[in-house]
Amino acid sequence: EAQVTQNPRYLITVTGKKLTVTCSQNMNHEYMSWYRQDPGLGLRQIYYSMNVEVTDKGDVPEGYKVSRKEKRNFPLILESPSPNQTSLYFCASRGDGYQPQHFGDGTRLSIL
Amino acid sequence: EDQVTQSPEALRLQEGESSSLNCSYTVSGLRGLFWYRQDPGKGPEFLFTLYSAGEEKEKERLKATLTKKESFLHITAPKPEDSATYLCAVLNSGGYQKVTFGTGTKLQVIP
Numbered sequence: 300e301a302q303v304t305q306n307p308r309y310l311i312t313v314t315g316k317k318l319t320v321t322c323s324q325n326m327n328h329e330y331m332s333w334y335r336q337d338p339g340l341g342l343r344q345i346y347y348s349m350n351v352e353v354t355d356k357g358d359v360p361e362g363y364k365v366s367r368k369e370k371r372n373f374p375l376i377l378e379s380p381s382p383n384q385t386s387l388y389f390c391a392s393r394g395d396g397y398q399p400q401h402f403g404d405g406t407r408l409s410i411l
Numbered sequence: 412e413d414q415v416t417q418s419p420e421a422l423r424l425q426e427g428e429s430s431s432l433n434c435s436y437t438v439s440g441l442r443g444l445f446w447y448r449q450d451p452g453k454g455p456e457f458l459f460t461l462y463s464a465g466e467e468k469e470k471e472r473l474k475a476t477l478t479k480k481e482s483f484l485h486i487t488a489p490k491p492e493d494s495a496t497y498l499c500a501v502l503n504s505g506g507y508q509k510v511t512f513g514t515g516t517k518l519q520v521i522p
Contacts, residue, residue: 303454332510341514342455342498389454397443397462397502400510402454 301326305390305403312380313411320375320406322390330393331373332357332400333365335386342389348373380410413438417499417513424489424520432484432497432516440504444482446475447498449515455498489520 303324312318324331332347334357344357348367362384364376373392377384387407391400416435424430436444443462447455459468461477468475472493474485484497496515503509 334512339514342500342512344510347509391454397460399443399445399447399457399460400455401457404454405452 301401303390303392303401303403305388305406307406308404309407311409311411314381315379318377318380318408320377320388320390320408322373322375322403323371324373324390324392324401325371326392326394326401327370328392328394328401329370330395330400331367332391333363333373333375334389334391335359336389336405337386345375345388377408380408382410384408385410413501413503413509413511415499415501415511415513417497417516419516420514421517422519424486424518426490426520426522427488429485429487429489431486432518434482434484434499434513435480436482436499436501436513437480438501438503438511441501442504443502444477445500445502445510446482446484447500449496449498458497486518489518491520491522494518494520 306321329350333345334342336342343359346365348354390403393400414437418433446458449455459475464479466477472487476483496517498515500512
């Protein structure tokens with residue numbers, strides 16, 4: 300089954316404690332993205348990747364890092380989380396051309 | 412900068428009461444307009460892609476249409492299971508082909 304898998308699904312943590320949210324896709328897609336979703340603001344892109352070792356900033360990259368060492372994986376790293384990063388996060392992937400994105404089920408992060 | 416505006420923000424319908432959701436957009440070279448459905452606690456689920464003005468796509472009670480400035484998602488005789496948030500997104504023609512989302516329309520269908 301084609302899918303995008305995120306882990307963990309839920310996380311409550313404290314300010315300053317480094318965390319990583321993993322994302323893996325099994326569709327051999329080139330493009331992968333991270334979004335955050337906040338009430339009234341919709342989905343906003345954090346970072347994206349066009350292929351292995353090729354990443355770039357989206358609309359709201361501050362406080363986040365990513366890496367793309369393998370085609371299937373695209374982890375999101377919060378080196379020093381702060382309360383304003385409390386949000387619902389989605390990973391997405393898509394193939395080449397004008398293909399729609401496939402989304403994971405989301406990770407709800409609470410930073411206290 | 413690409414922009415997507417969806418209206419209304421929320422819509423409450425009686426079962427069987429047809430209506431339309433609107434998605435207005437400005438984009439630097441439209442390569443595709445996408446409609447997604449999002450249920451609470453879930454990721455967006457793909458519904459349709461529209462590529463050019465005049466195009467229409469249908470799936471069960473849903474029909475999506477596209478003009479040069481906006482898209483409509485028509486819902487005919489909705490059922491309670493159609494309750495969800497519907498998201499519109501545009502894909503531009505830039506090097507990365509950036510996708511920009513609207514904030515969605517939350518649809519509630521009352522039995």
